[in-house]
Amino acid sequence: MxxxxxxxxxxxxxxxxxxxxxxxxxxxxxxxxxxxxxxxxxYSSKVGHRIVDAGPDSFPARLPQGRQLCEDLGLDSELTSPIAPIPSLIHRDGKLFTPPKGTVLGIPTDLEALAESGLISSDGVARAAEDLNLPSTTIGDDASVGTYFRARLGDEVTDWLIEPTIGASHASDINRLSLRASSPVLWDIATSNRSIIKGLREARGGVGSTQGSAGVNEPVFSGLPGGxxxxxxxxxxxxxxxxxxxxxxxxxxxxxxxxxxxxxxxxxxxxxxxxxxxxxxxxxxxxxEYSSLAQVTVEFSKSALSSIPETSMLFFPAIGGGVLSNATWLSNKWAHYAETSGHRDTVLIRLTSGRSGDGRAIGLDDDTLTSRLISDFRTAIQVDQEPLNSRVVRWPEALPHYxxxxxxxxxxxxxxxxxxxxxxxxxxxxxxxxxxxxxxxxxxxxxxxxxx
Ligand SMILES: Cc1cc2nc3c(=O)[nH]c(=O)nc-3n(C[C@H](O)[C@H](O)[C@H](O)COP(=O)(O)OP(=O)(O)OC[C@H]3O[C@@H](n4cnc5c(N)ncnc54)[C@H](O)[C@@H]3O)c2cc1C
Incomplete structure (x- = not known):
């Protein structure tokens, strides 16, 4: 043989x-x-005394291949879940908003909660409600995320809720991002229902929900202490x-x-x-095509920040015009970043910039990039001191743009x-x-x- x-x-x-x-x-x-x-x-490297992921810090738990590999490698018993499934916050005009109750993958299914959230104007809520009565949208073999949701829910909901959720996770401009390839679950609902809100309301138990089949809360992401x-x-x-x-x-x-x-x-x-x-x-x-990303991970003394939100993710929608697209509050998200002994009085935040077609950040030198991202971050959270430590990582071909x-x-x-x-x-x-x-x-x- x-x-x-x-x-x-x-x-x-x-x-x-x-x-x-x-x-x-x-x-x-x-x-x-x-x-x-x-x-x-x-890839992981040191920020201060902690080894911190610079690429993926977790993987979606609902897809079995990640856990299976960890089982095969004897790592499964160490897999960990985010400290709490706290909702993300969205930054608009200097304020942080919690996505309204009933929001699934960025799409609001509870219009009363959307109105109460304060994130979307009353005109924007009224336009989103039109989805319930509009005739079906022709999308053929595929459509961009932006085109489809603008037709169904209007620009405001698309730019302030859907863009940060779907666009940020693909580092993509939603107006050029495939609905079918980027969000297969939404594609199925969009192609088999006239109204996306009604379709999602019916499918909600199985889509973007933290409730597993046994009715208990299942983790959405799995991470690994040590990176x-x-x-x-x-x-x-x-x-x-x-x-x-x-x-x-x-x-x-x-x-x-x-x-x-x-x-x-x-x-x-x-x-x-x-x-x-x-x-x-x-x-x-x-x-x-590929999109490029540039990230600055910063360690601040807790006393440097005016407030510490109860969330691990702050989204900065593209329409806001900043360079920063999201801030992952790593020490709120993972116990292994929060509790490294001797570092409890510091916080660790990863500032990410870059979307397909937006190459503003990757070309900046380290100091300029760091100060631009921190300055965008300051529009949401008051920061009174310079970071204790920081790390810059650039990913020139970060993610393929679908x-x-x-x-x-x-x-x-x-x-x-x-x-x-x-x-x-x-x-x-x-x-x-x-x-x-x-x-x-x-x-x-x-x-x-x-x-x-
Ligand atoms: C910043 C960032 C954060 C992410 N966060 C998450 C997350 O939280 N959860 C998640 O599930 N996914 C996340 N992803 C996505 C995920 O990490 C990647 O999609 C995945 O790791 C890509 O793996 P790959 O093997 O396809 O490609 P790559 O990791 O790109 O590997 C390709 C390899 O080919 C090598 N190569 C290139 N040219 C040649 C050549 N000519 N000869 C030999 N070798 C060559 C490269 O050096 C590279 O090592 C993230 C991605 C990035 C960039």
Whole structure:
């Protein structure tokens, strides 16, 4: 029996998960990673005395692939939930508002609560209520999140409630973001109901709810004390003996020998690599845009802040015009950031900027970026002192932007590659979801197909 030789390009979570399953099954695995560390977007480093996630700090608990991997790696007993499922706050005109009761994935289902929230004007509430009576909106094969919700609920609700919720999680301009690919649950409701509010009211038990099937509160996100990077460390331990190469960028496929090839890189790289073997696939891959993010994580003394909100997330909608898009109050969100011994009198906040098409932040030098983000943050929370510690991280190709038509484009890419280069598989965030469990699943599914 000869051993199956598999080459993997890209050492982010998708490539590492494929390598893990294939190595365990006895394949001869070689993984090439261009940079000098594994993990891709998963990365932790020190802010003051704490090791703090700079990429993902958690993953959605409802998607099974994240927990399954942690179980396989013996990390599941350490998974932790946010301290409390506290609602996020939305910043408008210098004030912070709690999203109205009944808001699901940014969409208000309780119009009385919307009116009482103070976030939306009475005209805006009246316009949102029109959704209940308007004829259905034609969306064909796909529509942008902005186009669909502006038609159903009007501009005000779309800009101040839906944009921060859906736009921020995809680091995208909602006016160019695919409803179908970014929010499959909403897509299903939008295509099978005339009114989105009525559709959501009916589906609410299962959508965006913290109530599990057993009727008990289930966590929405899972995190890991010590940082999500620990998953990468465990994968690397399990991969001992495999041929894992750092500082090994692959520029073309000609030099590689393999029975199977898995490409787990962002699509600008994948497109270049596929040019010689699947030109049609490569052309479609090159059309997928990326958004860049820049983050400043700051540690303040508690006494420096006028107030500490009872939430872990402050959203700054794009229409407000600032550079800051959201602030994650890490020490409100995770016990492991709140209670590191000796640091209880400090708070840790991650300030994030960047959306597709908005490259204002990434080009700023560290000092200017830090002061711009803190200055935007100060419009919501009064800060009287400079941070004790800060860390700047830039992600130039942070997240793929799923433009309308993305799902069809992905089907076409995968069909072209299957026809032109059946021994090649494409995995990672660019295709069927950017969240960690989806990326984990895409790498493991590719391994399973090879092993089958
Ligand atoms: C700031 C930030 C916060 C996030 N927060 C969350 C969160 O809280 N929860 C969640 O579920 N998801 C989150 N995500 C999304 C998630 O982290 C990513 O979608 C996921 O980690 C991407 O994994 P990947 O393996 O597809 O790609 P990547 O992590 O991008 O890995 C690709 C790898 O390919 C390498 N590479 C590139 N070119 C070459 C080449 N020529 N040769 C060899 N190697 C190459 C790169 O160096 C990189 O290591 C976040 C993302 C970011 C950026």
């Amino acid at each position: 000869t051993t199956t030789k598999v080459v993997i390009i890209g050492g982010g979570i998708a490539g590492l998960c494929a390598a893990y399953d294939l190595h365990k099954a006895g394949c001869d695995v070689t993984l090439h990673e261009a940079s000098s560390r594994f993990g891709g977007k998963i 999500i990077y620990r998953i990468v460390e465990r994968l690397l331990e399990e991969l001992s003996g495999a041929d894992l190469r750092l500082d090994s960028p692959i520029e073309d496929l000609e030099s590689l020998e393999y029975d199977h090839l898995i490409i787990a890189t962002p699509t600008p790289v994948t497109a270049r690599l596929m040019q010689s073997v699947s030109p049609d696939g490569a052309k479609l891959l090159a059309d997928i 433009a309308p038509g993305h799902a069809t484009r992905v089907e076409q890419i995968l069909a072209s590659v299957a026809k032109d280069a059946p021994q090649v598989q494409l995995v990672g965030a660019a295709y069927e979801g950017t969240q960690l469990p989806v990326c984990i699943g895409s790498g493991r599914d590719a391994a399973a197909r090879i092993l089958a």
